[in-house]
Amino acid sequence: MSEVAIRIEGLGKCYRLRHQGAVRYNTLRDDLVNWMKAPFQFLSGREKKGACEQEDFWALRDISCEIKHGEVVGIIGRNGAGKSTLLKILSRLVDPTEGGADLFGRVGALLEVGTGFHPELTGRENIYLSGAILGMTRHEIQRKFDEIVTFAEIEKFLDTPAKYYSSGMYMRLGFAVAAHLEPEILVVDEVLAVGDVQFQKKCLGKMKDVSVSGRTVLFVSHNMSAIRSLCSRAILLKDGRVAADGDVEKVTEAYMALHTDSKAFAGNLAAHPGASGSKKVVFEWARVGHGDGVENGQFCIGDDLHIEFKIKAGAKVVESFLKLGIMMRSQDGIKLCSLVDSDSGFVMDDFCAECELSVKLEDMRLYPGTYYITLWVGDITSINTYHWVEECLSFEVIDGGKLTSRKLSRAGGLLFWTPEWKKNNIKQGHE
Ligand SMILES: Nc1ncnc2c1ncn2[C@@H]1O[C@H](COP(=O)(O)OP(=O)(O)OP(=O)(O)O)[C@@H](O)[C@H]1O
Ligand SMILES: [Mg+2]
16 A cells, blocks of 8 residues: 555635625525525525626635655645635535545545535434445444444434434434545545534544544544644645644644734724624734833743723714623633633723723733634623624743743643642651
């Protein structure tokens, strides 16, 4: 067997978009979100007919790489970066427009919910069908059947057509089939997006087993800690191209840093690519510093952290009561905290048009590493989001400072606490 499991050469996928004016292709998720936001507008938009324009849109371009047998590779990137398109091409569900991919081995794939199973066939029939597609004999599938059903926890619904399955059930069965039918190459898209925490853990455990047994795994996820714990290599896609490929630590850091350029967006947070919300009130700028004008983005344990920002009315009429929130994430994607103004006894009750705010986080105790800040402003009920600017600020915690000179490794944890220690010597009987 050759060393290479997957060889991708000059791969590109172009979609021809037909649209009226500026309407672009939406994913199902976009459609649903739009519908929830404005059900009637969504319907009328769908029905509208008029002059159709065509536009070529490259979802993937110039992708070339080799993945060796036994490599466990994370495919990461922001929404719309091309991850699922790449996996669909590798699973032969979608044809590339240019270039190609060779796969040397039997592929088991769990793609987005809704692909893979035949909706009219029952769970049982789908398991046999998937096995047959993978080139397994009936006997081989039978051997694995019980394991699949137990893993998926769908015993009761085995003889129900898949179209009646909830998305969680669909995903459970999809994953169980893909992982248990002994594929040489396992391709998994966003398995952690659906399903409860327990099942997610089970899936990660199973993927670990598959990878330890020397099989090749390609895993798409937005969960950087899962990617780090499972993969040794990661490929970062940005706008359909490879933006980074290599060591998982470095590439996941590059992913986290993608939209976090506080300097570039300091003057215009409304144009930040991670921004959403109705923009009734917007963050105009934001910065993180030491409160004394020093803003090199570096802190030591024990320093005070000052987050400062300006909010501005984006609409003519705004209510004077607002709610503000600050979220923080570590470089491995772990959510650290959600700071809400009212939790500190602060109430924004007299907003008129513009306001500068500062938030002081005293005696910061985070371990060395990079941290990312998301800002949120909404109405007082927290139901309506006016502006959400994802990971628009970052800061770095470095070694040293007034509290410790010890070199602190990331593996040591996240929090540097200095609790009070007490001792009580017990006298022994040998005086
Ligand atoms: N059938 C299609 N027709 C037109 N455009 C498409 C089609 N499928 C995907 N696209 C577009 O291709 C781009 C890449 O989509 P893809 O689903 O691969 O992204 P992704 O990285 O998996 O994103 P997410 O993290 O949201 O799952 C997107 O801009 C999407 O709108
Ligand atoms: Mg996707």
